[in-house]
Amino acid sequence: MEYQRLTDSYRKVMQLAKEYALQLNLEYIDTEHVLVGLLKEETGVAADVLKNFGVELAKVQEEIERNSPRYTSGEPAIAGRLPHTPRVREVVSYSLEEAKARNHQVGTEDLLLGLVRPSSDGQPNIAVTILNRLYRLTPDVVRKDVLAHLGAASTNEQREKMS
Template identity: 30%
Template sequence: MFEFFTDRARQAVTLSQDEAIALGHDFIGTEHVLLGLIGTDRSTAAGVLREQGVELTRARAETVRIVEADGITATGGQPAKDALSSIGIDVEEIRRRADNTFGPGAFQYPRPAYTTDAKKALELTLSEARELGHEKFGTEHILLGMLAAGEGRGLDVLAALGVDLGGLREAVLARVARDDS
């Protein structure tokens, strides 16, 4: 499916993984997908979100607040590291060697898995793009997929930031219509 994503959409997905890792989460939820969309320079979704007053720093802080309020603590993948350690594999040593060989940050372990809500939003990206008659999936389609899913912490973050979700959908569709003409 990712072969149909535009470069910026792929960048947003990669950034969502990076955000989850940076926050010490062992999952990628819609909240991380949202952060990836906001962080993608010159993308349709980022532009519309900025117009709605959504800033990356505030969205990240809201994400942390909401995740912690749900009782989820940052683990940084510690259970997976502990499991490997129990059989004699030192993940930190692997990280040091990879950083020395390939550059800082080259090795990220574990790679977080997508939550059910994030998977649903990414799956709805396809139908949103097709409904608009688009062959490639852009950041705008990912955001529309999140909105169409109707659930997930990403929507909670947007609501906490005072974004009208129905108005956001209309703003995205208006931007797409303007860009298509």
């Protein structure tokens, strides 16, 4: 992976996802943990989109914690490097593709687009299921809003350069 292409916000989201997984005493990072990371990182397009839809951190965490399997060895998870589930690896790959398609650094908006993109097996990931269950959000609706935000940001940048 081209780590230099990742924005600081992207890195922060993934760190927040890891911290949340550790808080749940899990030994892996899955899509719902990335969703929490996106909600905790309060800047950028992804945060704006999720806020505009009324997505609330506390409500998402409550849903995750009510339905999440807990690591059951009795030993706390080790704070080292937690592996990503195959779904998260796919989301990360998709986010790189999204950024490459628009020829920009990989930001939280790309991570959100990767998160809501249909998986290779056609099944929704846990984060998408939570967004749909709690907020009736579909991947298409989220994608359109992210792209609209990116288009508006691009238009505003062009206007600023012209003035």
